[in-house]
Amino acid sequence: MEKDYCVVRFGGKQFLVSEGEEVEVEGVLGKEGEEIEFKEVLLTRQGERVEVGAPLLSNIVVKGKIVRRTKGEKVRGLKYKAKTGYRRKYGFRQTLSIVRMEKILEVRKSQERVKKTSKKKVAV
Numbered sequence: 281m282e283k284d285y286c287v288v289r290f291g292g293k294q295f296l297v298s299e300g301e302e303v304e305v306e307g308v309l310g311k312e313g314e315e316i317e318f319k320e321v322l323l324t325r326q327g328e329r330v331e332v333g334a335p336l337l338s339n340i341v342v343k344g345k346i347v348r349r350t351k352g353e354k355v356r357g358l359k360y361k362a363k364t365g366y367r368r369k370y371g372f373r374q375t376l377s378i379v380r381m382e383k384i385l386e387v388r389k390s391q392e393r394v395k396k397t398s399k400k401k402v403a404v
Contacts, residue, residue, distance in 0.1 A: 286384055287323040288342050294322065297381045302347060309377045310346055316379065318342040324384065339387050344379040352376050 285298040291306050297318075309316055321340040324331050331337055352374040359368040 282325075284326045284384060285324070286321050286340065286342050288318040289320040289322055290318055297342060299381055299384060302378055302380045303344075304352075304376050305379055306352075306374055306376060308375060309379070312346050312348055314346050315382075316344050316346065318344065326384070326386075341385045341387055342381060343383045343385060344381045347378045347380050350376050350378065 283298045285296060288295050288297055293306070295303050295305070297303055319341055321337045321342060322333050322335065324337060324340050331340070355372045355374075357370050357372070359370075360366065
């Protein structure tokens with residue numbers, strides 16, 4: 281039997297996650313031990329049931345916990361202009377958070393709001 285999983289979007293990237301799995305996400309999310317929610321769920325598979333959002337699923341939320349914060353590998357860059365002696369070297373390390381996915385929850389909305397379209401009469 282295969283695990284239940286979800287595809288969540290965070291920070292412009294998509295992650296395939298399942299319960300108990302640890303994922304590296306970019307950016308500052310919070311402190312270690314803090315719980316976070318991923319509300320942008322694109323796809324979910326629970327047992328034999330597969331749901332695909334258009335573009336998002338509003339009834340699924342993935343809860344996670346920040347395990348630790350770290351930095352990624354150093355990326356080095358160089359600026360160079362010919363014949364002038366101009367050279368600049370720089371480096372960058374992305375801050376990362378390791379998040380353990382705790383639960384995939386299905387949220388039931390008690391009241392769904394229905395937009396009523398009002399038709400305006402136009403005098404001709």
